[in-house]
Amino acid sequence: MQWTVGKVEITKIVELETTGGTRFILPQVGPDDVKALPWLMPHFANDEGRLKMTIKSLVVETPSQRIVVDTCLGNDKQGRKVPAWNDLHNPFLADMTAAGYPPESIDMVLCTHLHVDHVGWNTRLVDGKWVPTFPDARYVFGQTEYAYRKNHRERPELAAVFDDSVQPIMEAGRADLVASDEKLSDEISLIPTPGHSPGHMSVLISSDGEQCLLAGDVAHHPVQLAHLDWSSTADFDPVAAAATRRELFGRFADTPTLVIGGHFDAGFIKRDGNAFRLEAFSGSTRAGG
Numbered sequence: 001m002q003w004t005v006g007k008v009e010i011t012k013i014v015e016l017e018t019t020g021g022t023r024f025i026l027p028q029v030g031p032d033d034v035k036a037l038p039w040l041m042p043h044f045a046n047d048e049g050r051l052k053m054t055i056k057s058l059v060v061e062t063p064s065q066r067i068v069v070d071t072c073l074g075n076d077k078q079g080r081k082v083p084a085w086n087d088l089h090n091p092f093l094a095d096m097t098a099a100g101y102p103p104e105s106i107d108m109v110l111c112t113h114l115h116v117d118h119v120g121w122n123t124r125l126v127d128g129k130w131v132p133t134f135p136d137a138r139y140v141f142g143q144t145e146y147a148y149r150k151n152h153r154e155r156p157e158l159a160a161v162f163d164d165s166v167q168p169i170m171e172a173g174r175a176d177l178v179a180s181d182e183k184l185s186d187e188i189s190l191i192p193t194p195g196h197s198p199g200h201m202s203v204l205i206s207s208d209g210e211q212c213l214l215a216g217d218v219a220h221h222p223v224q225l226a227h228l229d230w231s232s233t234a235d236f237d238p239v240a241a242a243a244t245r246r247e248l249f250g251r252f253a254d255t256p257t258l259v260i261g262g263h264f265d266a267g268f269i270k271r272d273g274n275a276f277r278l279e280a281f282s283g284s285t286r287a288g289g
């Protein structure tokens, strides 16, 4: 799936997809809650009220750069809290290459935050060592997020993620730590969106008067646009996460800005009573503007 924003092309590379089985991340959402929001069907939920979610990367191609935003779970990783996320052997890099983006063609990797499902393909296992998957890329991490992760390794699963997917990039000298509101290029700026994690960042793409927001995990699923206070089990600060949702979605509501989530596909945010809904955009034609 591909979206066009001005001169920028955004391509989705899926690692894992699920319909249902999402209670571990959004325990408060039952089938009846989903059916009460008919706009979720069929793009974001099935007619039984089960949520659709993906773990994916977005390749953003500007006139001058190829950028991978978030890098999924990765292969061969161990020590993950979700058992099914250990020792994966997915054809993710082959899929990315088939889409026209071989790893050596990538200029930048940008992680919205440093959680397990957003950093995995930063590295791959070669001869027992974790090496950068994208050999010619600079890796951009938020400095707030990096500092927090470096100093919070108490839980073994957090230490494992940091040690196999983040720190090897630092040690290879390939990481750039940036402020959460940095402007990375003419087309790419960061928006601080803390709450899901301490240094979470969203990505605003602007080109030829058109805009697209890569929201990251500000919401895990569009159901949270209608229920801003429904925080995910992975939210670091549920109160801040809800406040960030209200602020960010309010900023882009009823505008032509296309919004793509870290785990859901594209849509336009519309005000709906005291909250919002996401109007699905399933075309691959020109968006925004």
Ligand SMILES: [Zn+2]
Pocket: 115, 117, 118, 217, 262, 263
């Ligand atoms: Zn995530």
